[in-house]
Amino acid sequence: MPKVRCRNLCAGGTAAPPGSRQPPQPRFRVRCSPTHRLCRAVCMVEPRGAGDVQGSGTAPQPQRCAPGSCWAQITAFGTPGSCSALRTPLSLCPALPFVPVPLPAVPAQVALLELLCTPLRSLAMAAGFFISKSVGIVGIVLALGAVATIIALSVVYAQEKNKSSGGSGSTDTTTTAASTTTAPNNPWNRWRLPAALKPESYEVTLQPFLTPDANNVYIFRGNSSVVFICEEATDLILIHSNKLNYTLQGGFHASLHAVDGPAPPAISNTWLQTDTQYLVVQLAGPLQQGQSYRLFSSFTGELADDLAGFYRSEYTEGNVTKVVATTQMQAPDARKAFPCFDEPAMKAVFTVTMIHPSDHTAISNMPANNTYQLEMDGQSWNVTQFNPTPKMSTYLLAFIVSQFDYVENNTGGVQIRIWGRPTAIDEGQGEYALQKTGPILSFFERHYNTAYPLPKSDQVALPDFNAGAMENWGLVTYRENSLLYDNAYSSIGNKERVVTVIAHELAHQWFGNLVTLRWWNDLWLNEGFASYVEYLGADSAEPTWNIKDLMVLNELYTVMATDALTTSHPLTFREDEINTPAQISEVFDSIAYSKGASVLRMLSDFLTEDVFKEGLQSYLHTFAYGNTVYTDLWEHLQEAVNKNNVPLPDTISAIMDRWTLQMGxxxxxxxxxxxxxxxxxxxxxxxxxxxxxxxxxxxxxxxxxxxxxxxxxxxxxxxxxxxxxxxxxxxxxxxxxxxxxxxxxxxxxxxxxxxxxxxxxxxxxxxxxxxxxxxxxxxxxxxxxxxxxxDVTLALNTTRFLSGETEYMPWQAALNNLQYFQLMFDRSEVFGPMTKYIQKQVTPLFEHYRTVTNNWTTIPVNLMDQYSEINAISTACSYGIAECQQLATTLFQQWKQNVSNNPITPNLRSAIYCSAVATGGEEVWDFIWERFLEAPVVSEADKLRTALTCSTETWILQRYLQYTIDPTKIRRQDATSTINSIARNVVGQPLAWDFIRGNWKTLFGQYGGGSFSFSQLISAVTQRFNTEFELQQLEQFKADNQDIGFGSGTRALEQALERTRTNINWVKENKEVVHAWFRAETASS
Missing domain, CATH: 2.60.40.1910 (Immunoglobulin-like)
Incomplete structure (x- = not known):
């Protein structure tokens, strides 16, 4: 192995005027000898404003680096430059590709000599390790691209700094779209990308600023270089871009370079097509089929708190507000972070570089391979470079800059880290997730017969996160309540959520990430599969829970209520039905998740799990790092069926198409x-x-x-x-x-x-x-x-045996269905005898668990028994059983007297808190609110936040609704679920409905375009509707807001209208019969 080292070969700078104390002001051009390309290159320094003639002005005469050496030259803040050379065999040099590194006429901001020395050193070492020359050269190309990226980023920084400080001169940053034709047949007016270009790799460098600028706006700066291959000759480049402002290069939004080929056609025009979210690049001539090109762009964006794309999250620690820069790319929001071919089939390799404050840590999908410091404008920054990812979709890319801590272990050679707020990690809230992640990963490796594809698995609990979790490859992000667990505050339900959500996201690391849907019309295959096997993974981690049984209640029966509507939809859409971001977001619904899980469970059951796994493993091995449609899975399952002689009445496709291609x-x-x-x-x-x-x-x-x-x-x-x-x-x-x-x-x-x-x-x-x-x-x-x-009386008769039942699942099925009766009748005279009946049925259950738990002082051992105890308390208290309400009052008063010692066990807190708020007044509400603000664990905060919706005081609930649009009081991620909880309260429902109507524009602007929770908001506030007046209001609401629209809640609104009409008819038909049945059942009580 040859020795390699970097050393200074030349230095230079502009001479300062006589008597001046100002430093030199150099302008640099990296020159390469045309003959030797990067080798024997010229190190040149020339003064600001001088021409491009080599050696002009007061710069020293160009000096040649030593023959056989490769070098790079950059300097910082006017300090003399140096030429850093690497001794490497001359024979390697002629093969090195020429990669131009453009440097605008401003002082370079950073010293990056090591950036080239490191890969060049690796190239020289390659000879000793018998690494191919081409592999080594690729490393240099990527490094040079990173140099260009970071240099350009520093240029953007300087330009923006000059603008913000009132500097004169023209700006070259675009903020608006150019005027273009709106003919629908133009490619840029269509939502889907043409097939002419296929991305191969990206180099993305981003610098988030974690303090606001002079306009009180948080921003990030970055640039991106994407290499793509031309599959069909075209004179048009369409690449997704949303809410990014570009630094013009030669008057255009981007620059285009050929990769190992003739020069590309010149760019004739560029513009931003904001309605369809494209950066459009028109060329003077066609790109050549089979040729690869590199598109480079520099941009800025807002690091907003909108929970989408590259966004910011905040938390408070030690009375200091901390800012986290994080991501949520799925489904159509990678384009908000950098320009990209943002469709799942457009897989590519991503090399990410993050520039971040030196007291923060950057993580991404892959491990970091290099970190170094630099000074910029008096601030210390770190540059963290990450290994290239496997070939993957844009929506799985992730990067986070934070001051989080982590706990870690290693399972089967895979590094596992659980990240979160330092206080949460110090208190041990990441330990349960750490204990379960390794076993779940190992289970899925066996289940898929495929090793985990990455060297590490980072899992991060974010204070602000819209979804429950996101399966970014190697860097899974979660809401805090889906990853952190504290035995002193968290209930068994919180614990179950943590292990099932982890299992869901880890299941995706193979099914969804390694093998990915071609387009969002087949989303159900990704999410339905993960929603099914999450129960298998959780069962492997907690084998005593019998958690697989819960799938019937949590998934199958829940989704059937939606799938029994005429406004439901099939699992698989036609591809042309799903185009816009709102349409994409709308398919993330219970049909995709829960029905998908239910039909796959059925399929596994009639094939047997072993045959199902055999077909699944073949599918994953065949399509690894590729994209599929749902029929590909059917074909591989059919092969397993044929191999094992499984008797079926027809083919897998013939059987399953009926369950996936038609609704219901x-x-x-x-x-x-x-x-x-x-x-x-x-x-x-x-x-x-x-x-x-x-x-x-x-x-x-x-x-x-x-x-x-x-x-x-x-x-x-x-x-x-x-x-x-x-x-x-x-x-x-x-x-x-x-x-x-x-x-x-x-x-x-x-x-x-x-x-x-x-x-x-x-x-x-x-x-x-x-x-x-x-x-x-x-x-x-x-x-x-x-x-x-x-007859409705037959249904009610099925609940009679519950007075002797203590198992969770029958009771939960009954309570779920009786809740519909409550929603239909809690504003009528039916509710009185209904309440008496439920009191009669639940009293034996309440007394059973009072005995089993030694008067509520111990916790049942089994998961299902713990859930049954919770049902006993919550049902008894909410339906007014005096002993339960007295228990709640006593425990609550004990807590008030000693706030630091809460006597209520975590499992029972939701029920006790709600009962206390419902029977208390303003004083109790304010006490719970204060506890919410200071809650140390998010699972406790969630219980308190939900309990606040149990108030029966109209003015308190009205005030609370206003809090939901104030992110300083209720986090944006929790706003819709808080409104939903208020709507479940019979007092709060009309208030929530009025609030939704009065604030629709605001709510739609914040959540409607692509929020998974938005459809749930519409469903929740309308679930009680059962009168003609409410139907008219709902129809008027639809008519009044056509101009604003309903976004991802469009289908939910149609379903609300259908449910309301159904409810009206059902109440008319059944009210008197139900009333008579409940009266008869309670006549002697």
Whole structure:
């Protein structure tokens, strides 16, 4: 291995005027010998304002570096320059590509000699390690690009500094779009990129400023160099750009260079097409097919608090506000950080460099490979360079600049770090996540039969984050409540959330990141799959919880309420249906996540998990680092089916297309007297009309598992709309149960005789029926009653056995469905007897857990038992059981008397806090508000923030609503969920609705364009609507705001209208019957 070293070879600078105390003012040009390219290059210094003639003015005569040496020359703030050379074999030099490094006529800001010496040293070392010359040269090219990037960034800094200090002269920074034609056929007026160009690599350098400028605006500066290959000859470059201001280069927004080929055509025009979010570059001639080019640009952007793109988050520590620069690129917001081909199929390699305050740390998808200091305008900065990423999509890129701390360990050679606020990390809030991340990663490596693709896994808890978490490759970001856990403050629900969200995001590291959807119309495959296997990953980390059972309640039954509407949609859209950012954001809904998870669970069940995994592993191995459509998965699963001779009634594609290409699901109706079985499209409003056509005529191929008291039968496939199965003809003296463990995504209805037998079994000995199916009987019956396919009294009868039930899942299914009754009737006379009935049913559960927990002083061992205890307390208190409310008052008063010693166990705090606020007045509310402001753990803050919505005082709730649009009181990430909680309060619902209408423009501006939570806001404030007056208000709201629009809430608004009409009809049909049933059930109490 040859020796290599950097040494000074020449120095120079302008002479200062006689008697002047000012430093020299050099202007530098990096010159390369045309013959030897980078080798034997000339180190030249010339004065500001002098011409470009080599050696002109008062500069010293050019001096040649030693033959056989490569060098770079930059200086800082007028100090004499030096030429740093690297001894390297001359034979390598002729092969080095010429990469121009343009230096504008301003003082360079940083000394970057080491930046070239390091890769050049690596190149020389390559000879000793037998690394190919081409690989070494690539390293130099990337380094030179980084030099150009950082130099240009320093230029932008100087220009902006001069502008802000009142310097004269013209500016070369663009702020508005050029006037262009709006013909819809122009490529820049379409939302999708043309296929002519394909990116290969990016070099991105960014410098966030973590203090506001003179205009009180936080900004970042940066530049980007993207290498792309021309797939089809074109004279147009379209690249995504949103809310970036560019530094003009020769009058244009960008510069274009060829990579190892003839010079590119000249740029004839550039402009920003803001409506479709493009930087448009028109050329004087066509790019050559098969040729690679490099597009370079310099820009500034706002480091806003909008939770999208490159944004800022803030927190307070020691009464000092700290600022974090962080990212959220999914789905269409990488373009807010740097110009890029911002579509998931446009995968490329990213090399990121961050310039940041020296007392901050920068992290990105890949490990850092170099960090060094520089001085700029009297401030100390660090430059952190990261290894190139694997080939990946833009939406997975991430970088964070913060003063966070971390805890770490190493699993299977993978570095795992949990990052967060220093106080939170010091208090051990990252330890639980650290304990579980390694085992979950190991589980998925086995599940996918594929090693984790990266050398490290950073997971970061952010104070401000709109989604629950984001699966950026190697740098996963979370809301604090999804990653941090403190046993003294966090409930079992908080703990479950942490482990399931971690499992969800780590599942994506393979399924979504390694293999990625081609376009957002197939989003369900990414999110549905992760939402399914998150339960498997969490189960591997917490095997005693039986957490996989919760998927039925959390995913399947939750999404069925939406999928039973005519305004639902299929899992897979046509590609041309999803174009705009708002349309993309709108597909991030419960259909994609929860229905996707449910149908994949069904698929795994009828294939068996081993066959499902075999097909999945083949799929991942085949398409690693590439993009797919959903049919690619079907093909690989079919290969596994064929290999293992799995008996199916049709191909995987034929079966599953019916579940993915048409919306909704079937209700399977069986007659146990005849054995007849039939299916039909289940709709909550049976009188509604389905306008979306289906080539399958809303019929499915349905896998049906079943049991009787004496046997469990083989899976039966319902292939046609109707059929007869002799096994289902069991007569009227016993019962038949379909869809064991609710493995299938459908509902079940029976003839009345079978319903009676099932109800009798629940009354006599409910444990004969599996616990999940006890929940199923309740949930199916209530939803069939809402669709008027069974009497509402049958549904209510399924709750009678609950007075003897202590398991969580049946109780939770009942409470979920009784909540609908509460929403429909808590403003009517029905609610009185309904309250008495629920009190009667929940009292035995309350007394059971009072005994089990030794009068609420201990915690049940099992997850499900802990959830049951929470249900007992929250239901008893919210429905006015005196003993529960007295318990809440006593515990709350003890806490008030000694704020530093909270006697309420974390599991019960949400219920106790809410009860205290509901029965208290302004004093209690203010006490909870103060505790919220000072809460040391975000999970505790969430409990307090939600409890504040339980007030029954109109003026307090009205004030609280105003707080939601003041980010100094309620964080932007929490605003919509706070409004939703107020709307769930019967007193708060009309206030929230009025607030939404009165502040629609503000709310839409902050959340509507691309917020995942925005659709939930519309659903929450309208969920009680069941009168013609409210329907008219909703229709008027839609009409009044057509000019503003509804963004990602457009479909949610249509669903709210449909639900309201359905609610009106259902209440008219059932109110008196329900009222009579509750009165009869409580007549003797």
């Amino acid at each position: 699901f079937p209700v399977v109706t069986v007659n146990t007297l005849t054995g007849s079985v039939r299916q039909s499209h289940f709709l909550l409003d049976s009188n509604s009309t389905v306008e979306r056509p289906s080539v399958f005529n809303y019929a499915w191929i349905v896998p049906i598992t079943w049991m009787t008291p004496s046997r469990t039968g083989d899976r039966y496939w319902l292939v046609d709309v109707s059929d007869t199965n002799s096994n289902f003809s069991v007569g009227s003296s016993t019962w038949l149960l379909l869809n064991l463990n609710v493995s299938g995504y459908f509902r079940v209805n029976y003839n009345q005789e079978n319903w009676d037998q099932l109800l009798q079994q629940l009354s006599n000995n409910h444990q004969v029926i599996p616990v999940i199916n006890r929940a199923q009987i309740i949930d199916d019956a209530f939803n069939l009653a809402r669709a008027q396919q069974v």
